[in-house]
Amino acid sequence: MKKKLILVTNDDGIFAPGLKALVSVAKKHGKVIVIAPNSPQSGMGHAITINKPLRIHKVDVFKDVEAYECSGTPVDCVKLAKNVVLKNQKIDLCLSGINHGSNASINILYSGTMSAAMEAAIEGTPSIGFSLSDFSFNADFSAGSSFISSIIKNILKHGIPNSNLLNVNIPKLPKSKIKGIKICRQAEGSWVEEFKEAIDPRNEKYYWLTGKFANNDPGKDTDLYALDRGYISIVPSGHDLTAYKSIEALHFLENIKK
């Protein structure tokens, strides 16, 4: 049987330990190709590069795995993978991560890791973004690895029914404390932000984004609820942002005339 073709990317960059951890699990399930940014791209969301050229270079970072670094965003990586490196070969699965830090709740919107997976999903490829609720560079990615392996195996076999994208978040816990997996909806949350105001060495004022994430959702079926209780959360996700419940209520705007 032909090996499955698995594209792996991330937003923390080609040298991130989380990417290395994901590649080592992914290669048990098929032929892996890695195309990842050459610098950290956290918070890049669904950004694409349109006003300047992109570069890709083959790099020898992973044992026995073909890998490329790219000068663009995570979404650029997926576009270049499809159109240039793999020249429109069928990709069986796209994996993104393992992200250093949670992408639960609305963080799916800010995350380059999740946007890369979403880009592949828009193109028809089943895609999974994995994130660990630990921002540190040397986070322990081993605790969730047997779950990640089982999720990959199941999705390669069954696909993702009625969707093309999974947002998988893993709590920061030792393996013995992870209780299992919950299928969830995206929690309603928001960032309570502050900008640190300071003066630079040239005497100019600057602002630096900082903030705390707030869970505003009382539901027991959310990703944040599951993570708080020691479960891995999986939110099946899409790219249709239509607020269907608003359509009927807005028909009065069709009465506006010239």
Added chain:
Amino acid sequence: MKKKLILVTNDDGIFAPGLKALVSVAKKHGKVIVIAPNSPQSGMGHAITINKPLRIHKVDVFKDVEAYECSGTPVDCVKLAKNVVLKNQKIDLCLSGINHGSNASINILYSGTMSAAMEAAIEGTPSIGFSLSDFSFNADFSAGSSFISSIIKNILKHGIPNSNLLNVNIPKLPKSKIKGIKICRQAEGSWVEEFKEAIDPRNEKYYWLTGKFANNDPGKDTDLYALDRGYISIVPSGHDLTAYKSIEALHFLENIKK
């Protein structure tokens, strides 16, 4: 009665003619504050700046309107507006655009203009992104201006029921040819992409993104269908990406054990 506070931003930058056109309409409806990027930020999606400081400067670009340029992304502009410039005053409405180029269908995901409006919507502010289906710098923004004014007036009065965000796209037509407004869902579409491959002056290969947009949606209730027939499309939009139809079908993944 206290004047409504209206925040205006965009992704084409503080000097874009589309922003000027939107400010001139918006100021008929309240007190306008402009905070826009100091350089073009098309295709920035929901990117935020976390690894470097941001700068804002007051600028005298619009007659009688307080305006600031910001070194960050469109979403950064909205965050700085709320937290620094307006210091958590209640914003009655956020307007973004008028974008030079369509943001219909899945382009809501790539667009900095729509992501800025979405950021304000996540924060609880009713928000509208306006885009004209014309990428040129000197596009004619006057044809849709009476519709834009009426939409702003109506939303200030009634709010956006069951949502907080409208994606408004205006066809490239003279005013006499615009047929009216349609409330729509987001069309399923995709970019058929190519990368132009070339060699730079230092003999290094580079790739430059290019492509054509394809409407893959046969529906007659979509934004692309309405725009093609001479209507302004309005898609009420949200930020919950959960694919609810997948949740039940994925419960088998909860059986994965350590």
